[in-house]
Amino acid sequence: MTRPLRVGIVGAGPAGIYAADLLTKDETLSSCGTSVSIDILDKLPSPYGLVRYGVAPDHPRIKQIQGALHKILDKPEITFYGNVEYGVDLKLEDLRRHYDAVVFATGSDRDRPLDIPGVDLPGSHGAADFVFWYDSHPDVAPSWHVDGTSVAVIGAGNVAVDVARILAKDADDLLSTDITDNVYEGLRAKQITDVHVFARRGIAQCKATPMELRELDKQPGVEVLVYAEDFDMDEGSLQACEESNQVKTNVKVLQNWAIRDERGAERRLHLHFLHSPVEILGEDRVSGIRTERMELTGDGSVKGTGEFVDTEVQAVYRAIGYLGSPLTDLPFDEDRGSSPTPGAGSWTWTRSTWTACTPPAGSSAARSASSATPRATPWRP
Ligand SMILES: Cc1cc2nc3c(=O)[nH]c(=O)nc-3n(C[C@H](O)[C@H](O)[C@H](O)COP(=O)(O)OP(=O)(O)OC[C@H]3O[C@@H](n4cnc5c(N)ncnc54)[C@H](O)[C@@H]3O)c2cc1C
Incomplete structure (x- = not known):
């Protein structure tokens, strides 16, 4: 031996x-x-x-x-x-x-950088920091001021969806989980009524998995709002639907949300597709986000239209991937x-x-x- x-x-x-x-x-x-x-x-x-x-x-x-x-x-x-x-x-x-x-x-273990003006303003956060905080990572300070009534999340993957859900959710609905007292207190103090999720590409390119996407609309007191003008599909998108059940299901879930009536919930989770963030606005802290409307080019990729939209938010969470x-x-x-x-x-x-x-x-x-x-x-x- x-x-x-x-x-x-x-x-x-x-x-x-x-x-x-x-x-x-x-x-x-x-x-x-x-x-x-x-x-x-x-x-x-x-x-x-x-x-x-x-x-x-x-x-x-x-x-x-x-x-x-x-x-x-x-x-x-x-x-x-x-x-x-x-x-x-x-x-x-x-x-x-x-x-x-x-x-x-x-x-x-770190956020993919987003190189746009204003990204370093106070109130602009990487998702990794926020996630480490709510999961009580030992290297992250125990206090986090979850500021604002209206906040933006950049990204369309499962991390963006997690962050958006936690921001929209009532802290009391997390009491049955293993969150620590400081995280519960931090989330309980938040005043958020509107979470705006911005995705650069279209509905068929949404990277979140169907279960996580559907879950967004199952939070008590929260409703998901989507916008018909963001729902363009090109040849590449149709092909993606044919080739992948996940894409097909996501598109169906989103389309069903688009045709229903608003419920008038206390908190809203807005999903904006074909919006690429180009600047985080603000003087000495975040006061808004500027996005450029995108259009599909035929194969599922996108290009800018030159049309810009400003949305008033007091905090931005960037969830565009981990490195x-x-x-x-x-x-x-x-x-x-x-x-x-x-x-x-x-x-x-x-x-x-x-x-x-x-x-x-x-x-x-x-x-x-x-x-x-x-x-x-x-x-x-
Ligand atoms: C926000 C978020 C939510 C997620 N949610 C889900 C989910 O709901 N479902 C799901 O299936 N997956 C989820 N994932 C993905 C899942 O967590 C990862 O796929 C998985 O943890 C990757 O495993 P890993 O072992 O490669 O890396 P990690 O889990 O990151 O483990 C790497 C380990 O290496 C250690 N390490 C790093 N550098 C050093 C060093 N220099 N010396 C010693 N140790 C070091 C780290 O401390 C860490 O413990 C999520 C990921 C993120 C970021």
Whole structure:
């Protein structure tokens, strides 16, 4: 029996933990009598990454996967070390010294930047900061003044939808969740009556999933309003509907909202499609947002019309995507916001105990390095 293969995994989100699970089950390792010993390191004191600090508190069913992740961490081959930050407490050299192989699964933790005038005004927030606050991330200040009566959310994906829902929702409807007292108090103090969500493209390009989209209209005291003039569909949009059930369902949900009568709810969630934000307005803090009306060009993409619309808002939340952060001593692709991941075939395990048993491309050991989409670096002697 050789000594166990020592694997270090940086990042204790689902990708890191599932990669560890796959390694413990790897038939190639067991067939050559090699066991595995895995350390999972995370800069935070607790595991589960964005499942804990990203998924919204009113999505307890999704947060429940923490139970499954916990079971994996309980395996005797796996040890979790919190409060260990790669690049600060440990460098690549240290990992090389201690492990036969390393998996980087550090996820995406910051907002994609939006380069428009006014973006740095007080009252303009990245969604990541707001989400970290309502999920009580340990690095984020406990107080947040949820300002304004009318606010904007930029984006049309699930994060934008989460942020819009939490902003529109009555804080009391979150009491059954695991939100902390400071978050409940912060949300209870809000005076928001109107949340305006701005999406650059059309209804067939809305990236939110149908369940999350429908959920917007199921919040007590909230109604979704959509605008018929935003509902253009071009050839590309029709084709997208034919090719994807998700697109077809989203379009149907939105069209049904467009033809019904207003209910006169206390709070309104306005969905504006074909509006591209061009400026956040205000002198010393946000007082509005300027959007340009867009038109579809035939293939589902959009171009500006030169027509601008100003909407009065007192805060703006930008939810146009998350990016990963550069990792010390590893290559980084700024545009994609991630470290390039080598293909499964390029994984090399070159320490003595492992070279005798290099997993062929396509084996579960190789797949575990790529299918869970961790950022991975090949091990070099
Ligand atoms: C706002 C938001 C809402 C979401 N809602 C849902 C949802 O409802 N349903 C759903 O299925 N998915 C949802 N997702 C997506 C889901 O959270 C992610 O797909 C998933 O968490 C990604 O897993 P990961 O392991 O790649 O990264 P992460 O979960 O981000 O985990 C990465 C881990 O690496 C650690 N780390 C980072 N850098 C270092 C370092 N230098 N040293 C040590 N550790 C480090 C981090 O602390 C973190 O624990 C949501 C995402 C966001 C942002």
